[in-house]
Amino acid sequence: MADKPSIPKGTRDFSPLEMARRNHIFDTIRRIFKVHGFLPIETPAMENLSTLMGKYGDEGDKLLFKILNSGDFKSKLSPEELSETPAGRLGTKISEKGLRYDLTVPFARYVVQHRNEIDFPFKRYQIQPVWRADRPQRGRYREFYQCDVDVIGSNSLLNEFELIQIIDEVFQALSLKVVIKLNNRKVLAGCAEVIGAPEQMIDITVAIDKLEKIGLEKVLAELVQKGLSPDSVTKLEPLLKMEGSTAEKLIFLAGFLEGSELGMAGLQEVRTLLAYVEADPLGSEVELDLTLARGLNYYTGSILEVKSAEYAIGSICGGGRYDDLTGIFGLEGVSGVGVSFGADRIYDVLLQLERFPQRGDLDTRLLFVNFGEAEVKHIIPILGRLRKSGIASELYPDQTKMKKQMNYANNRKIPFVALLGEQEIADGMITLKDMETGMQERLTPEQLVERISSAK
RNA sequence: GUGGAUGUAGCUCAGUUGGUUAGAGUGCUGGAUUGUGGUUCCAGAGGUCGCCGGUUCGAACCCGGUCUUCCACCCCA
Structure with missing residues (x-):
């Protein structure tokens, strides 16, 4: 093989x-x-x-x-x-x-x-x-x-x-349930500017991003290794230790970013955006997260990220x-x-x-059992009528044992099976079986459409 | 790109120190039940044990390589 x-x-x-x-x-x-x-x-x-x-x-x-x-x-x-x-x-x-x-x-x-x-x-x-x-x-x-x-x-x-x-x-x-995390590239750039290392904004943001994973000490060590001066690291430390609610973070940043025009502009953007959000509160949580750096290098202002809560x-x-x-x-x-x-x-x-x-709207609602050629001819027009009414319905294509056909309906989770055999042809009715309850009822084609439609 | 696991029936997994015809559950097919599925009982089909090579009298099992999937980095959705 x-x-x-x-x-x-x-x-x-x-x-x-x-x-x-x-x-x-x-x-x-x-x-x-x-x-x-x-x-x-x-x-x-x-x-x-x-x-x-x-x-x-x-x-x-x-x-x-x-x-x-x-x-x-x-x-x-x-x-x-x-x-x-x-x-x-x-x-x-x-x-x-x-x-x-x-x-x-x-x-x-x-x-x-x-x-x-x-x-x-x-x-x-x-x-x-x-x-x-x-x-x-x-x-x-x-x-x-x-x-x-x-x-x-x-x-x-x-x-x-x-x-x-x-x-x-x-x-x-x-x-x-999700948490929408918000940050601003200008704020990050401002932070880099304030600590005297504007060139290393990327290194700093990547390091900040790892804060949760590897902890403060390792982040600081990594920054030193990346060539950040001890003076800059010292200045950065309070930012890394920043805690509290979004409102408290904003107050802290207002002080921290003083002297950086870019940083203050970014901060103002964040404030404006959060004010919009407050005007019509969301179902999801929105938080300012400075550790959100995002790798792509083309972002210049707001940065967004969503995580499952x-x-x-x-x-x-x-x-x-x-x-x-x-x-x-x-x-x-x-x-x-x-x-x-x-x-x-x-x-x-x-x-x-x-x-x-549980189930989609397009799943088959009704299956006609195939009893043979003569019966099929009676089923075809009824099937057409059901479909025009928007009811997803099928006719089993082969004349096989009923057990097999019922099994197909069962496995496909088709909720209704219609039987149209010799007896039904004789009195113009259709036997409808509810696969969940096992109950059967005899209906006219009109009643059948009505019955399936209302069962949705 | 770096490091670590994994791979046996359609699916989920067993498999004794390497020893004849490799197992279970589930699913599938047929029957009990010739116009009735889901439960039960009986029977059957289905696998060159990821692939290639090596060690051995003998490999699903040991060794090497390779591919897959998964995990940790890196990065990201």
Whole structure:
């Protein structure tokens, strides 16, 4: 026998049950995006490598899936180039395309490319798979879906506020308790400025991010190792020790950031945003979290991240404001803000917490038992009528033992089975069996439609 | 990219110091029950023990490699 067929590492097949559950997530998210006036777009699975490279940092570049050029891709290369070790740079010479790594960069490309057709501010949503050559783990796949909403061409913090509302509405609709974490890149930059190490903002934020995991002492040691002066470390310490409610943190930061124009501006943004949130309180908890750094280097203002309050799996939604993104593609001064829902992780959380709805609207409601050709001719028009009434119904395609047909209905969790055999044909009735109670009743076709419709 | 585990029937898992025909539960097929599923009883099918190589008279078991999945880093959705 040949080797069993398989799929690439980190990819998955989805069964009908899994698809029903995934669609529950996608439908919920899409519905809420639409209600907020966002419009859908799609972009190709593959982009030019020049569009993708350098947008996600060195780490990100390594995680890009590259597509080998078609044809004789090595004909133009010299023997020296071909035998080069390590083969790192060779990759970009034999490949010009790559699979998209996220939806934000392709969106930025889209905006720049179609700038003359777009009405700004442009509110778009996009639900598509992305690919990363990462090492798979729980909640981490090489092919996974992102559900992005972005507003581009508006500086207003009302956009951030709307995204927070969307997050809240989505997770309420999915019955998940989440914590929405909020931070601001300008505040982080201000902190770096105040302690006299503006160049090392990235190092500092990464270190702050690890605070919860490795503790204060190790974070400080790491910072010293990264080249931060002892004086700066001393100045940073009170920030790391900052505790208390969001309101208390704001007061502390107002003092800490004094002297940094950028930092104070960031702080004011946070205050404004929180004031909007207070105007119509959310179901989810919103907190200011300075340890939220986020790796992507294009965020410039607000940073958002959402975690499940009930199940630890990393962030299930994240995003922020990026002032400079379209600048990379030659369109300056267009600010955007957006978030991305991680459908696959949300799936894992819902599954773990058993929060998926019992059954979907599209599941078959009624199965006709197949007794043979003569009976089938009577069933066909009734089946058509049921379907026109929006009742998902089936006729078992083969004339087999009733036991087998009943079993099929049972396994598929079809709630009703209709019997139309010789006896029923004779008196123009249909026998309807309720699979849950086992009760049977005789109905006319009209009554049958009525009965199934009202049973929903 | 670094380190550590894992892989036996469709699924969940046993498997004695390496010793003949590799087991259970569940699911599947058939029968008890020829117009009635879920319960019960009986019977049956289904596995070159992830793959390749090595050690051995002999390997599911020991060794090496490889792939998969999982876990911790890194990073992230």
